[in-house]
Amino acid sequence: xxxxxxxxxxxxxxxxxxxxxxxxxxxxxxxxxxxxxxxxxxxxxxxxxxxxxxxxxxxxxxxxxxxxxxxxxxxxxxxxxxxxxxxxxxxxxxxxxxxxxxxxxxxxxxxxxxxxxxxxxxxxxxxxxxxxxxxxxxxxxxxxxxxxxxxxxxxxxxxxxxxxxxxxxxxxxxxxxxxxxxxxxxxxxxxxxxxxxxxxxxxxxxxxxxxxxxxxxxxxxxxxxxxxxxxxxxxxxxxxxxxxxxxxxxxxxxxxxxxxxxxxxxxxxxxxxxxxxxxxxxxxxxxxxxxxxxxxxxxxx
Amino acid sequence: xxxxxxxxxxxxxxxxxxxxxxxxxxxxxxxxxxxxxxxxxxxxxxxxxxxxxxxxxxxxxxxxxxxxxxxxxxxxxxxxxxxxxxxxxxxxxxxxxxxxxxxxxxxxxxxxxxxxxxxxxxxxxxxxxxxxxxxxxxxxxxxxxxxxxxxxxxxxxxxxxxxxxxxxxxxxxxxxxxxxxxxxxxxxxxxxxxxxxxxxxxxxxxxxxxxxxxxxxxxxxxxxxxxxxxxxxxxxxxxxxxxxxxxxxxxxxxxxxxxxxxxxxxxxxxxxxxxxxxxxxxxxxxxxxxxxxxxxxxxxxxxxxxxxxxxxxx
Numbered sequence: 001x002x003x004x005x006x007x008x009x010x011x012x013x014x015x016x017x018x019x020x021x022x023x024x025x026x027x028x029x030x031x032x033x034x035x036x037x038x039x040x041x042x043x044x045x046x047x048x049x050x051x052x053x054x055x056x057x058x059x060x061x062x063x064x065x066x067x068x069x070x071x072x073x074x075x076x077x078x079x080x081x082x083x084x085x086x087x088x089x090x091x092x093x094x095x096x097x098x099x100x101x102x103x104x105x106x107x108x109x110x111x112x113x114x115x116x117x118x119x120x121x122x123x124x125x126x127x128x129x130x131x132x133x134x135x136x137x138x139x140x141x142x143x144x145x146x147x148x149x150x151x152x153x154x155x156x157x158x159x160x161x162x163x164x165x166x167x168x169x170x171x172x173x174x175x176x177x178x179x180x181x182x183x184x185x186x187x188x189x190x191x192x193x194x195x196x197x198x199x200x201x202x203x204x205x206x207x208x209x210x211x212x213x214x215x216x217x218x219x220x221x222x223x224x225x226x227x228x229x230x231x232x233x234x235x236x237x238x239x240x241x242x243x244x245x246x247x248x249x250x251x252x253x254x255x256x257x258x259x260x261x262x263x264x265x266x267x268x269x270x271x272x273x274x275x276x277x278x279x280x281x282x283x284x285x286x287x288x289x290x291x292x293x294x295x296x297x298x299x300x301x
Numbered sequence: 302x303x304x305x306x307x308x309x310x311x312x313x314x315x316x317x318x319x320x321x322x323x324x325x326x327x328x329x330x331x332x333x334x335x336x337x338x339x340x341x342x343x344x345x346x347x348x349x350x351x352x353x354x355x356x357x358x359x360x361x362x363x364x365x366x367x368x369x370x371x372x373x374x375x376x377x378x379x380x381x382x383x384x385x386x387x388x389x390x391x392x393x394x395x396x397x398x399x400x401x402x403x404x405x406x407x408x409x410x411x412x413x414x415x416x417x418x419x420x421x422x423x424x425x426x427x428x429x430x431x432x433x434x435x436x437x438x439x440x441x442x443x444x445x446x447x448x449x450x451x452x453x454x455x456x457x458x459x460x461x462x463x464x465x466x467x468x469x470x471x472x473x474x475x476x477x478x479x480x481x482x483x484x485x486x487x488x489x490x491x492x493x494x495x496x497x498x499x500x501x502x503x504x505x506x507x508x509x510x511x512x513x514x515x516x517x518x519x520x521x522x523x524x525x526x527x528x529x530x531x532x533x534x535x536x537x538x539x540x541x542x543x544x545x546x547x548x549x550x551x552x553x554x555x556x557x558x559x560x561x562x563x564x565x566x567x568x569x570x571x572x573x574x575x576x577x578x579x580x581x582x583x584x585x586x587x588x589x590x591x592x593x594x595x596x597x598x599x600x601x602x603x604x605x606x607x608x609x610x611x612x613x614x615x
Contacts, residue, residue: 089371137399143369145398148389154359155394158366158374161351165327165372172366185390188359196351 048107054293097152098177150183179211194233208270241266305468311443313338365394380409380422410550427555441502448479484534490520494538501548508602553577
């Protein structure tokens with residue numbers, strides 16, 4: 001199935017509810033959705049991730065699938081943004097620090113109307129604006145070029161500091177991988193964000209427990225993870241990262257926090273939604289083959 | 302030549318001027334604000350100064366985030382740490398991202414002196430020069446420093462300005478106007494050309510004056526903008542003088558010499574020699590002692606011009 005046809009393959013009723021079709025105005029597409037509607041979007045995003053990485057023949061489906069609910073909740077409920085005006089000065093910023101999860105961001109941006117859904121089929125192709133890892137110069141809606149891990153939290157601090165200096169009330173949201181927290185720069189930034197008392201900064205950790213070489217606990221133990229963030233001066237909120245209600249409650253809680261940054265540790269499953277990818281580090285950086293795409297899409301019907 | 306003046310102090314005071322003119326100018330440092338002289342700005346604009354502690358990678362990332370949000374961040378520390386400690390952050394968060402970040406670093410080269418090789422950045426121009434989109438400037442004195450910093454603030458894009466620790470003799474008058482991407486002819490001449498940057502410019506002038514007394518009419522070019530380099534001035538020097546010596550307080554690999562040689566070999570091959578550090582680390586010692594030990598003096602330039610001119614005549 002061609003990617004451009006994906007929207008048509010959903011039932012008419014859900015397509016209407018999801019408001020992801022090109023016929024709707026961009027403003028309507030960015031309208032906050034209900035939990036039920038977000039669940040439908042999430043499934044569409046998963047289908048996009050499978051189809052686009054399958055077509056590209058490479059990419060990172062595992063850590064994209066684990067972050068689907070987090071990114072959906074942000075773009076379809078939490079963030080103040082204008083798909084038709086990606087550089088709007090008062091927008092909330094979403095910074096994807098784990099740049100290899102580009103497919104989930106691209107799929108989301110397309111569903112929001114930042115660019116046509118049909119372009120998802122160009123992922124990783126020469127001259128596509130959908131680079132293997134995010135490129136903020138070529139892709140509308142991408143705040144930061146990422147891919148070398150550990151850099152997004154520092155960037156988000158700069159964004160949050162500028163908001164404070166400008167008396168703008170936007171918020172900076174940055175999505176980190178748990179494996180990414182091996183990087184020392186994350187902890188430099190964690191210290192600094194608390195030092196600067198950035199309560200307009202929210203980090204979300206896609207805590208799927210795995211990195212390329214296996215389980216975090218075997219590769220490089222991060223525990224006690226929550227206590228680390230607390231010790232660095234952050235408000236820690238732990239949620240089931242696939243539960244929209246918990247995620248949205250956490251984002252609301254983070255908004256109430258004053259004088260310190262918040263981190264939402266979202267417990268997720270790598271490869272979530274596709275049986276043979278779940279908790280399977282093989283699919284961190286490997287695309288599904290044609291047969292696997294078919295099985296995965298069947299599971300995501 | 303006139304009295305020696307601190308480039309770092311010129312930088313710090315220029316930042317204050319820029320801060321008064323433009324509220325979007327912000328400054329970051331990594332626990333070295335009294336050495337980089339960003340403390341002048343910190344004192345006048347405490348709300349726009351961010352000391353990031355000893356965390357250069359984080360500092361570069363924060364600078365990128367500020368730039369992404371419309372600020373004009375100047376981030377400073379020693380050259381061994383930016384780019385030395387933070388190359389990937391500069392590559393990803395600044396160069397590849399094309400953000401308007403200004404990295405102004407101090408204590409570059411072996412003229413750092415007593416702190417020793419750990420603190421003597423001799424690789425930074427090779428590192429930064431390799432990054433697409435970066436403008437790289439190496440001022441020759443305090444006047445050029447102030448000018449270059451102002452130009453960097455007024456131009457969009459990533460800039461790297463490399464300053465040394467020692468005070469340097471003024472090679473310019475107050476009415477000098479730095480032009481981005483342009484070489485400056487410090488001495489006219491037709492027998493050979495010395496192309497120098499930073500601390501080596503005054504040495505190059507001294508060498509040329511001495512050579513003149515020996516009947517060798519030597520051109521001296523200051524090449525304050527290392528990238529994008531002034532190809533026209535280099536080709537003209539090669540064509541008109543037939544021999545070139547480059548001079549820099551940096552490793553021979555990947556600095557001024559390499560850049561000039563690429564232009565010369567492509568457009569007008571002539572004999573070249575390189576005054577630079579030869580694939581080694583230096584030691585602790587007084588700056589003047591080190592410059593002598595590693596062959597970075599006016600006398601060394603003079604000797605090298607003699608040998609390049611001989612090759613020319615063969």
